[in-house]
Amino acid sequence: MGTLFFPATTPDWLRQLQSFGIFAAGYLTRPLGGVAIAYFGDLFGRRRTFMFSLGLMALPTLAIGLLPTYEQIGLPAPVLLLLFRLIQGAAVGGEMPGAWVFVAEHVPDARVGRACGIVGAGACAGLLLGSIVALTVHRCLPPHEVLRYGWRLPFLLGGMLGIATVSQRRKLHETPVFQALQRRTHPTRGTPLKVLARHHRGNVLRLMSLSAVVATTFVVVMLMTPTLLQSHYSLPAAAVFAAHFAAIVALVVGCVAAGILVDGIGPRITLSGGFLLLAAGNYGLHVIAAHHPAWLLALYLLTGFALGTVGAMGAVFIRAFPAPVRCTGVSFSYNLPYAILGGVTPLLASLFSAFTPLGPAHYVAAACALGILVAQSPAINKTSAAPHLALVSHTGPPPRLDAPPPPPRT
Numbered sequence: 270m271g272t273l274f275f276p277a278t279t280p281d282w283l284r285q286l287q288s289f290g291i292f293a294a295g296y297l298t299r300p301l302g303g304v305a306i307a308y309f310g311d312l313f314g315r316r317r318t319f320m321f322s323l324g325l326m327a328l329p330t331l332a333i334g335l336l337p338t339y340e341q342i343g344l345p346a347p348v349l350l351l352l353f354r355l356i357q358g359a360a361v362g363g364e365m366p367g368a369w370v371f372v373a374e375h376v377p378d379a380r381v382g383r384a385c386g387i388v389g390a391g392a393c394a395g396l397l398l399g400s401i402v403a404l405t406v407h408r409c410l411p412p413h414e415v416l417r418y419g420w421r422l423p424f425l426l427g428g429m430l431g432i433a434t435v436s437q438r439r440k441l442h443e444t445p446v447f448q449a450l451q452r453r454t455h456p457t458r459g460t461p462l463k464v465l466a467r468h469h470r471g472n473v474l475r476l477m478s479l480s481a482v483v484a485t486t487f488v489v490v491m492l493m494t495p496t497l498l499q500s501h502y503s504l505p506a507a508a509v510f511a512a513h514f515a516a517i518v519a520l521v522v523g524c525v526a527a528g529i530l531v532d533g534i535g536p537r538i539t540l541s542g543g544f545l546l547l548a549a550g551n552y553g554l555h556v557i558a559a560h561h562p563a564w565l566l567a568l569y570l571l572t573g574f575a576l577g578t579v580g581a582m583g584a585v586f587i588r589a590f591p592a593p594v595r596c597t598g599v600s601f602s603y604n605l606p607y608a609i610l611g612g613v614t615p616l617l618a619s620l621f622s623a624f625t626p627l628g629p630a631h632y633v634a635a636a637c638a639l640g641i642l643v644a645q646s647p648a649i650n651k652t653s654a655a656p657h658l659a660l661v662s663h664t665g666p667p668p669r670l671d672a673p674p675p676p677p678r679t
Contacts, residue, residue, distance in 0.1 A: 272416060273338045274347045291351050295358030296611045300604040302359020304462070307366060307600035311461045311593060315371045316443045318596070322367050324435045326360035329353035331428025334421040362608075365392065366600040369583040374444035374592075379532060385583025386528015390521045393577075396491075397517045402426060446592050461597035465590075469598060472589045475643055476602035479586075482544070482640035483579050484610040489618050489633050490551060490576055491517070501626040502559035512566045516573030523577015531581040540585075540644035543578025544637035550575050555630045585649060 270291075271284030279287075302325075310318035333353050339346040365388075372384045402423045410419040465473055495513045498504045530539045550572035558565040582603075590598035614632075621628025643649065 270350075270420075273340075273420065274350050275339055277340075287347070291347070291354050293612045294351060295354045295361070296608045298355045298358040299362040299608040299611075300601070301362070303362025303366060303600040303604035304597060305359070306363030307596035308461060310363075310367060310370065310596035314443050315367065315374065315447050315596065316438075316441055318363060319367045319371045319441070320435055320438045322360050322363035323431055323438065326357055326364060327428050327431025327435060329356040329360075330424055330431060334424030334428060362604045363600065366586075366596065366603050369587055370596050370599060371441075371444060373583070373587040374446040374595075381587055382528040382530070382532035382581060382584035383525070384528070385587065386525045386531075386580035388583060389528070389577075389580040390524035393517060393521045393524060397514075397521065399423065399427070400514070400517070450592055461594040462601070464594045465598050465601065469590060469594070471648060473598065473602050475646055475649055476586055476589055476598075477606045478639060478643045479540075479582060480603045481606040481610055482636045482643075483582060484607040485614050485636040486547060486551075486576060486633050487579065488611060488614040489629050490547075490572060491520070493615060493618055493629060494551075494554060497622065497626075497629055498554065498559070498565075501622070502555075504559070504562055504565065508562060508565060512569035515566060516569040516576075519570045519573035520577050523574040524580030525577075526574075527578050527580035528584065531584045535650055536581060536585050537644050537650050539581045540578060541641045543575055543581070544640040544644070547572065547575035547578060548634040548637040551633045552627075552630050555627055559626075589649075 271279075271281075271288040274291075275284045275287055306318050306322050306325075309321075330353075333350065336349055336353070337346055368388045369385050372388055373381045376384045406415060406419045406422055491513075495509050498509050499506055527539055527543060550568055553564070553568040554572060558568045586599045586603060587595065589602075618629040618632050621632055625631075
């Protein structure tokens with residue numbers, strides 16, 4: 270992208286830096302877009318925003334695939350690329366929380382974890398599909414053809430798939446929870462953000478901590494570890510990327526398994542066990558596989574499966590907030606730490622690796638320790654024990670929408 274969208278006279282290192290800067294810019298709009306989309310989800314319905322977030326992702330993705338290069342139009346090329354990337358970031362901020370809420374409010378409470386785990390598995394499977402498409406382009410086309418037109422193919426394919434999926438989402442029905450909220454006559458006192466600040470500050474802070482753990486571990490394990498294993502331990506690239514591909518498959522399976530477990534045994538054991546296994550597996554990659562490459566595949570599979578603990582997050586986030594402010598609460602808690610740490614983590618992990626090759630592993634272990642600590646919170650486990658339809662299935666008079674959630678039933 271640096272070769273295509275910046276002047277040929279720009280030094281290679283600067284073009285690379287500018288390209289990564291445009292990529293990172295999408296993280297800046299992630300919390301803003303997520304909160305804005307979620308706000309309309311709480312006011313006007315989950316289905317509409319579920320469609321809108323995907324459309325907001327599909328159109329700029331397709332536009333990037335059609336975008337003229339710097340050689341063709343000059344300075345407007347990188348400016349437009351930055352604009353489309355910012356729009357993509359805003360769309361991502363609304364997509365995952367919106368998907369969690371939409372799916373969870375359609376299923377029985379006993380299966381919320383499983384449903385959210387499948388959503389997470391779908392997102393990770395999309396990462397796997399994107400990697401396959403990019404690899405296919407580079408394997409089937411010579412480098413000069415990739416620069417001429419091949420780089421456009423993944424963007425065009427992704428944009429068209431997104432538009433096709435928007436048409437499929439039009440057939441979906443509004444969630445029963447939001448339909449019940451629409452029938453209520455008591456209006457919400459204050460905007461969703463004000464309600465969260467007034468009554469749910471503790472849950473927001475706890476869930477932001479969990480989101481920080483997810484962002485840190487995912488970036489290091491999935492995005493940085495393949496490069497670290499090659500640069501620090503001289504492991505062959507073919508073996509590393511084969512193991513990394515297998516780890517993504519294990520991650521998909523792990524998301525579903527974690528979702529099922531959080532329904533069955535609760536978040537405390539699921540999150541604690543998953544984070545502990547993740548820290549151990551990641552240390553194994555840097556300590557054992559680095560010196561005994563025969564263990565690389567097995568340890569990467571273990572680490573990928575343990576990273577699937579993120580599949581349990583959806584249920585914890587969903588059950589932490591009452592229905593009238595659920596979209597906003599989930600989106601704000603999830604996106605803000607992800608936006609900050611998604612850009613900062615590569616810098617910090619690289620800095621730590623300058624002192625010791627185990628620096629990134631220590632960084633992941635510290636994040637996992639924070640996740641285990643938060644998982645012990647009684648509030649996390651209490652909210653997860655309460656039926657997520659409690660605010661709309663009561664038999665008495667409707668409670669105030671800005672009131673704190675009712676105590677769990679025993």
